[in-house]
Amino acid sequence: MTLDDLRVFAAVCRAGSLSGAARELGCTQSAVSQHVKRLERELGLSLLERHTRGVVPTSAGQLLHAGVAEGLGSIDHALRRLGEAARAESGSVRVTTGATTVRHFMAAAVVDFRRRFPRASLEFQTETSSRGCFDALAAGGVDLAWITLGPTDRAVEQRPVVEVPWALAVSVTNPLSARDRVEPADLQDVRLIGLPQNSTSRLQLVARLAEADVRPVFDTSVVDWDTAILLSELGLGVAVVPTLPAWTGPGHPDLRLIPLPALPPLSMGWAVRSWDALSPLARAFTETVADHCARQTADG
Template sequence: MTLDDLRVFAAVCRSGSLSGAARDLGCTQSAVSQHVKRLERELGLSLLERHPRGVAPTSAGRLLHTAVTEGLGRIDQTVRRIEELARAEGGSVRVTTGATTVRHFMAAAVVDFRRRFPRASLEFQTETSSRGCFDALTTGAVDLAWITLRPAGGGVEQRPVVHLPWSLAVAAGDPLAAKSFIEPVDLQDARLIGLPENSTARIQLGSRLAESGIRPIFDTSVTDWDSAILLAELGLGHAVVPTLPEWTGPGHPDLRLIPIPALPALTAGWAVRRWDALSPLARAFADTVAHHCARRAGK
């Protein structure tokens, strides 16, 4: 049993197929299969169940996958820190988040962090969902994930940073634009622009509207809030969105963001495997982002 065997097995579990793991790893499907077979011979148990559309871990495979993702992640993190010490460099911070997060929550913090740590490097990996961010964390691919927070679990620790009230984004000429605030009942039978169904924010929004007996129809799907707001500004629909400061003010005369006070705010922030195992540099970046978010909220 080798580390390569374990890495390949984790890739198979992550992708759900031997061919998908081969693509991710840049090798042949036969090579992936040989790694898995070697593990199964070593352990004396089947680790994968073959299905028409891929594979899934058996009960033994799930146990191994959990141990592998946590163990390899910690090994990779430690090796990186040792290499940085050996090179006497400033080190790096790897962050995964959505496509527009840097613009809305991190721009000032990145400038501040670069000034304080000029030799450090920042690596941003874009994901389209919180699940993708969680996967990157558990495999050790990143140090920090900026996500929409969800109930605790999944082997990660979460820390709230910002609370974002919900608003309805509409074009200035829309009949709802004259309202000073929106009630959930105003959204009954509304056809909305929204994030994909499996996104944490979309699930939370649907649940909160359902508590008021409202089940709107999401007939347009986008990958980020900025796209949803832009389409609403162009008069192509309505979007229930977090209130993002960059979209308010005189720069968007054709857009209205109308508060929905009855909906609990959306909470975003950091997720990590373990705060006490985070490198000092990564912790400094997380704290810098939180500081600038708090300062902007206090204005």
């Protein structure tokens, strides 16, 4: 059993076919098959079920693939760190997060970071959920994930950076816009715009409202908070959102963000495989973002 055998097997599981893995790896289908057969022979187990449209891992194959994905991610990460150490400050930092995070939490930090490290590159990978971010971390495809923090069964380390209070976003034409604060009980009969059901922030919001014996009704679903804000400002609904500075001021004349002080704030920050294993560049980026978030909070 070799490292190449394991890499090929992981590629087959990703592609769902031997031919797809061969295309991805730039080799022949026969070579891919030989790698898989060697693994099956040494383990004494069938790892793939062959179907007319491709292959799927058996229960044994699923177990091996989970371990291989985790292990190869660690190996690739270590190799990348060694390469970056040799290149000093000309390496890269790979970040996964939601579609609007850079705008709200990292815009100034990215400018600052690029000024300090002009030879470094930043790569952003958009995911729609914390689960997707954790998958990218496990696979070694990224260094950092910016997420809504919360309990998880994943082998990651989480570090809070900023806490954001909740508010009710409404149009100035909505009768609620005259309020200076909203209580959870006020949302009992309000139909809300919300993120997808599996999003961490929505799950936390629902849990917090349940503690106040409020069962919210979501009749509109959006993929990000910016879309929820747009619909609220247009008077097409209301949304419970984190209070972000980009949504206040002259850029949103028809929007009101009414505080919901009874709800604990939303905690946002970094998730990583291991803080001790982060490259110096990745550490510098996390510190730059944290510094700018602290300034933003102080100014807000």
